[in-house]
Amino acid sequence: MNKSKQLFSTISSNGELSFSLVETDVPAPKPHEIIVKMEAAPINPSDMWPMFGPADLREASFSDDGKTLKAPVHETMLPRIKPRLDQTLPVGNEGAGTVVAAGDSPQAQSLVGKTVAVLTGASFAEYCCVPIQACMVHNEGTTAKQAASSFVNPLTALSMVETMRLEGHKALVHTAAASSLGIMLNKICINEGIDLVNIVRKQEQVDILKGLGAKYVLNSSDESFKKDLYKAIDATGATLAFDAIGGGTLVSDILTAMEAVGSKDATGLNTYGSPELKQVYIYGNLDFSPSVLNRAYGMTWGIGGWLLMRFLGKLDVKDVLAMHKKVADEINTTFALNFSDEISLEEAMQPANIARYNAKKTGEKFLINPTK
Numbered sequence: 001m002n003k004s005k006q007l008f009s010t011i012s013s014n015g016e017l018s019f020s021l022v023e024t025d026v027p028a029p030k031p032h033e034i035i036v037k038m039e040a041a042p043i044n045p046s047d048m049w050p051m052f053g054p055a056d057l058r059e060a061s062f063s064d065d066g067k068t069l070k071a072p073v074h075e076t077m078l079p080r081i082k083p084r085l086d087q088t089l090p091v092g093n094e095g096a097g098t099v100v101a102a103g104d105s106p107q108a109q110s111l112v113g114k115t116v117a118v119l120t121g122a123s124f125a126e127y128c129c130v131p132i133q134a135c136m137v138h139n140e141g142t143t144a145k146q147a148a149s150s151f152v153n154p155l156t157a158l159s160m161v162e163t164m165r166l167e168g169h170k171a172l173v174h175t176a177a178a179s180s181l182g183i184m185l186n187k188i189c190i191n192e193g194i195d196l197v198n199i200v201r202k203q204e205q206v207d208i209l210k211g212l213g214a215k216y217v218l219n220s221s222d223e224s225f226k227k228d229l230y231k232a233i234d235a236t237g238a239t240l241a242f243d244a245i246g247g248g249t250l251v252s253d254i255l256t257a258m259e260a261v262g263s264k265d266a267t268g269l270n271t272y273g274s275p276e277l278k279q280v281y282i283y284g285n286l287d288f289s290p291s292v293l294n295r296a297y298g299m300t301w302g303i304g305g306w307l308l309m310r311f312l313g314k315l316d317v318k319d320v321l322a323m324h325k326k327v328a329d330e331i332n333t334t335f336a337l338n339f340s341d342e343i344s345l346e347e348a349m350q351p352a353n354i355a356r357y358n359a360k361k362t363g364e365k366f367l368i369n370p371t372k
Contacts (some may be wrong), residue, residue: 002223003024003026003269004026005021005024005126006022006090006122006124006125006345006347007019007020007022007051007090007124007125007345007349008022008089008091009050009053009091010087011053011073011084013076013078013085013086013263015078016067016073016074017052017070018070019068019069019071019349020067020069021066021067021345021349022189026127029107030103031103031104031105031107032103032105032132032133033103033129033130034101034103034111034116034129034132035101035102035127035128035129036097036099036100036116036130037093037097037100037127037368037371038125038126038128038144039054039095039096039144039145039371040097040143040197040368041094041096041370042094042147042149042152042366043357043366043367044229045286045346045360046093046152046237048099048358048360050089051091052071052358053070054074054077054080054081056072056074057355058357059072060076060351060354062350069354072189076273077147081370085364090122090123090124091122092120092124092125093122093123093151093152094119094120094123094150094358095120095122095123095124095148096115096116096147096150097115097116097128097144098114099111099112099113099114099116100127102272106130107132107336108132109149111135114137114138115137115138115144115147116136116138117135117136117148117150118136118169119132119134121368124348124370125370126371129136132334136150136324136327137328138150138328139329141306142331142332145367145369147182148367149335149337150331150335153180153335153343154335155323156181157181157185157188158323158326158327159308159323160185160242161185161188161192163281163311164194164240168322169238170236171195171197171236171237172197172238172241173240174196174240174241174244175245175250176199176244176245176284177198177199177205177209178198178202178205178208178209178363179362181244182198185187186209186213186214187333187335188334190213192215192332195215195216195235195237196214196215196236197216197229197236198218199218199229200217200218201219202219202221203219205219205362206219216232216235225253226253226256228258229253229254230260233254233261234264235317237261238258239276239278239279240281241258241279242280243277243281243282245282245283245286246287246288246291247286247290247292249289251293251295251299252291252370254280254298255269255293255297255301256294256297256299258278259273259301261340262274262275270349272298272299273297273298273302274298275300277302278300278301279301280302280304280306281304282305282306283308291303319322330338338365340366341356341357341365341371342366342372343367343372344368345368348368
């Protein structure tokens with residue numbers, strides 16, 4: 001356990017990405033820290049930017065020893081990523097494994113031998129040293145593979161519902177809704193009786209969510225999409241949406257439908273539109289093109305960015321711990337996740353695999369097993 005293989009990403013100021021598998025020293029844990037033997041780490045969409053940034057992976061080259069992938073970064077993109085240039089960064093937001101060593105505090109020692117999930121930013125490694133505050137202890141019998149995706153998707157889904165409640169909305173709209181996160185959000189909303197309007201772009205994605213029991217599933221590729229969106233928002237009263245796409249006109253279409261529903265019974269002069277706040281939070285960037293706003297939704301609306309960690313930072317610790325317990329208790333039901341591919345650290349570097357997981361296709365979910 002003195003050494004650990006680990007993936008790192010570096011982008012140089014002269015415009016070159018180096019994605020490398022490096023052997024590092026495993027530190028001795030401080031009193032409040034544990035050493036986790038990593039057995040499962042999902043590759044999430046949020047991992048892609050730390051891993052590759054804006055590098056052109058179509059021009060990637062692989063070193064003879066198989067330990068470094070290099071790709072160019074266009075000079076026009078370098079100002080956008082100036083804070084990270086010439087720094088070697090660990091990658092991997094989350095993962096799970098077995099605690100094999102611990103610092104001398106009672107809390108740390110009590111975790112030895114347990115399966116824990118960790119939120120570390122450095123999970124694509126054989127071993128991780130993390131503070132106990134960055135781990136979620138799982139129930140006996142839960143495997144590392146089952147616990148691998150305990151933070152990013154489950155806590156995001158729970159926090160979307162909590163945001164709805166805190167801001168006084170009663171129903172939700174979610175885009176790219178057949179994702180792993182979207183499936184978890186559907187299960188939560190079905191269990192809790194919350195109306196959820198799902199927006200997808202393929203019929204097979206409609207079928208997936210309908211199979212779960214989702215009531216409102218709209219295909220944005222259908223000619224009737226805007227009419228269907230109006231009907232679903234009218235039926236649910238949704239005034240809050242979470243958008244994973246970012247670019248294009250979908251955010252504007254959602255706000256327009258919300259306004260049409262809110263103003264359908266208006267009489268007389270309606271200069272400023274319906275009085276209810278219509279809010280869309282963009283939390284993903286599946287489409288990096290500009291967000292186009294065709295402002296036909298009055299004056300009571302908002303568009304903003306939404307990040308999980310910043311939202312959790314606003315909550316009381318007890319509320320966050322309650323979320324952790326819910327995830328641990330329901331990891332094989334509400335928060336169960338199926339992986340389409342399980343790969344090693346070395347395989348995670350291969351251009352053919354990178355092309356597949358970087359495509360972020362619905363139904364494809366990659367798991368890194370550092371023990372493989």
